[in-house]
Amino acid sequence: MKKKLSSILVIALLLQPIITKATYDNVALKIDDKFLLNELLQNADKNKNGLIEVKEANSLTKLYLDSINITDISALSHFPNLTTIITERHSIADISTLANLPNLTYVDLKNDSKSSFKKGIEDVTPLANLTELTYVNLNNNNVSDVTPLASLTNLKNLMLEDNNVSDIKPLRYLKDLTVLNLKNNPIYDYLPLGNLKKLSRLYVDKDKISDIDKQILKDAGINVYSVALELEKESEFLESIPVDNPNLPYNKLEDINNKDDAVYVMEDIVYNLTDVQKEDVYITELVTNYAEEAIMQVASKSIQNQPVINYDFIVDLEKEANVTADALTKTIEDGGVALNREIERNILLTSKEAANATLTLDTTLTQSQGVDNLRVETKDVNFEVDMDNFKEEYSAQPLEIKVNTNGVGMQNNNIDYSKTSYSLSFGSVAPKKPLTVALPTPFGNTDYLAAYQNSNLLGGTYNPATNKIEFKTNLEGEFIVQSNQQDFTDIANKSQEMQEAINILTAKGIMDGKSASEFGPDAPVTRAEMATMLVKTIYAYDATARSNFLDVFEADWFFAGVGSATNENIMKGYDNNTFKPNDLILKGEAISVISRVLQNEKSYSIPSDIEYYLAQYVDSSDIPNWAKADIAFATRENLIVKRTDGMFHPNGTLTRGEVAIILKKLFDRLV
Structure with missing residues (x-):
């Protein structure tokens, strides 16, 4: 009898389906939150079958969410290799599942300030062991206790605007912190931050910090910004934090x-x-x-x-x-x-x-x-x-x-x-x-x-x-x-990055001063100036180049520059055969042109996750569709001078100082 039962058991086992890795990889995940599922399908459904399979979940590293209706993100535990999560708006209160995602380095869970969902995230304990995090944005939530964040020693950027934080002493352990936003919180004592040697930008409410505390922090190397951003004009831009170059053999x-x-x-x-x-x-x-x-x-x-x-x-x-x-x-x-x-x-x-x-x-x-x-x-x-x-x-x-x-x-x-x-x-x-x-x-x-x-x-x-x-x-x-070193007297109060860019680009002949002693860093940039500077950056300036635009004349200083730019297909004119050389160039147009120059010169690829890069800008919805891929590319390749307000301003203009930094970044990539 025992022998017969054993035989039956063996047969039954043999009849069981064999679960191989390939079979498991194709198993579809069950995701209860239909709004989260819809967002995940846009991010991860590579074969477009309307399902999220295990292999697709395992391959996803960057997730972009944009739905006010998302409340439950527990299904993210099935995505073990996520490094980046970005939300534009949400109704998430519980983030406990993030504790199971140890590879996270970038978490942006800011909420829409205009949202009717006022509860927001209160408990940040799930982040405590995510020690690879370098960026956390919790703006417009309901955080009061930041103690769990004290263990995030690799954190460089922390955004806590519009929360309920009153005690910031736990943040004194974040030695690598460079940017900290604490606006619209009931905080009145900022001195615990004085030992953060790398903290260069602190955002606070104007009426919640004394002049004495502000001076103490400034003496410690921390620039304090109020809601009104009441610093000198150059502080409108974030200075890039350089990474030490390797000692290549x-x-x-x-x-x-x-x-x-x-x-x-x-x-x-x-x-x-x-x-x-x-x-x-x-x-x-x-x-x-x-x-x-x-x-x-x-x-x-x-x-x-x-x-x-x-x-x-x-x-x-x-x-x-x-x-x-x-x-x-x-x-x-x-x-x-x-x-x-x-x-x-x-x-x-x-x-x-x-x-x-x-x-x-x-x-x-x-x-x-x-x-x-x-x-x-x-x-x-x-x-x-x-x-x-x-x-x-x-x-x-x-x-x-x-x-x-x-x-x-x-x-x-x-x-x-x-x-x-x-x-x-x-x-x-x-x-x-x-x-x-x-x-x-x-x-x-x-x-x-x-x-x-x-x-x-x-x-x-x-x-x-x-x-x-x-x-x-x-x-x-x-x-x-x-x-060919130059010496300008009107750039001394600009950032070190801007001064260096101006000095190098003028030495190379890419940019010129307004005079022998003045550069004019705050002057806006015209289309003719941009055309001329770009062709000089890529050694495409042809002194004999001509153009047939109705508003570009041989006597104009930019005649050859505009001709060179159009011959190289870097910039174009308008349908009425004008170039509008003296019009100020818009930022979206300028960055798009600069991006294409680098793509053409070095055969760079366009990023596949365009929205991930555009999500870094508060006004990303203002970026025109025709420029999105180029601006995402420029963001990935660090060709953009970031602003303190997080905006891109595609319809804004550019100063000569800002353009100097951007062209220096381009110049460095064309070696």
Whole structure:
């Protein structure tokens, strides 16, 4: 009998459905709150079947909610990998389920101040163990006890406007806090915050802080803002908090001989990055640039006694560049760094013994697949050729390039060529796409070094991998690098970030002062000014460029700038064939144009979660649909100067100081 029962049991077990991981991943979750379900479907339903499956829940990291009817978020416990939650409005009182989401770094549970739901969130205990949090927004809720927040030692931004907080002593443990909003709370003692060394912005009610306390906090380095934002004008903008740059091992580049060497060095770089550095878009660009330099070390060959370069000469380098680029991309992304553009596949041809060189690039280079740039190194000068020059529509003739190291002592239009100068010339045709030329760096602060072509200021960027100043040109002539530091008397009371941007961009010739001593940082920016500055930023300014707009004349200072911008399809005119050069450019238009410049120059991708980035602005609903993707991109890439009031103001204007910061951010990404 026992034997028979055992047999029956075995058969029954065999007949049970086998639950594999694949089966489990496709199980649909039960979500009771229909309003939450509707929002989750918009965020996570990738296969558009009207269900949220386990695999979809596991893959969701950022959640954007916008429904006043949401009351129950307990279903979020099924989304273990959430790092970000943003709400515009809600009716949530219980956030206990958040305690089960340890990966959260960004929680925005602000409520709509106009909402009829007045209860809001009272208990913030569920946040106490979420120690990865760096941003918490609980504006317009009903929080009174902030003790649970004392353990959030990584917190940098805390928003508690319009709550019932009276005792802020627990916040004194938040040593990394940089921005704190306590407006519209019954608080009268702010001195417990005096030991927060990194706190730079504190928002309070004007009538709830004494002048003495305000001065004590200011002496501690804390700028105090009242409801009226009664600080000087430059405080309208939030100064960016710089992230320490990693110490990239440029000295190891010469030791890289193959793909494995490159991967080994990159693994070490990524391993030593902090989590904050991995999230920083500028540092991501530095790492990407390093990878591109490493690829060239692998895909390199001497061209001594090789005056003509054809496709057969580089075909093996092309394969090495592609394989190494794929390997480094995987290494970087596996290390937790998200790349927002593809790593360029570049190859290197060296002739380091020669001070002068003449090289012919054959039309067979049209056969190249996947290579982005071809760099040639001589003893003193490097030049990099964009392989788009060998597209069939450009390459009817070979491209001949000649570089020479010249003597000293030349003077030209007040430009001192007493040091060595270098000349560049082409054969019968000039390159359609500009060359990237790199010249030796003379003594001086590299921020203020600039290249000149004859008497024309070109600008340039320092490349730490080569220790040279790089600039783009398709002009022939004599070139030199020298310091061009400016000194303006009307920017001393501006932020350090703004002063630095102004000084660097004027040294590079991207922006000009209103006079030799005045920059005019508070003056608004016109369409003509923006057009001219942008083409200079990307080395696309053509002094011979023309335009046919009815309101742009050859005598205008901006004639060539507007012509260059329209030729490069950076800015356009209006249907009535006008450009309106003296109209002030609107912020939404300016940021959109700047975003597209970076996308075109570096092939960046548009973010897929546009609303996530736009939700950072209080007035996101005012952003026009045509600009949303570009403004989301600019937000992700840190191209925007944030405001203290959290607004974007798409229909507002920009000051010259604000534009200087934005263009400096763009300039830094175009290395």
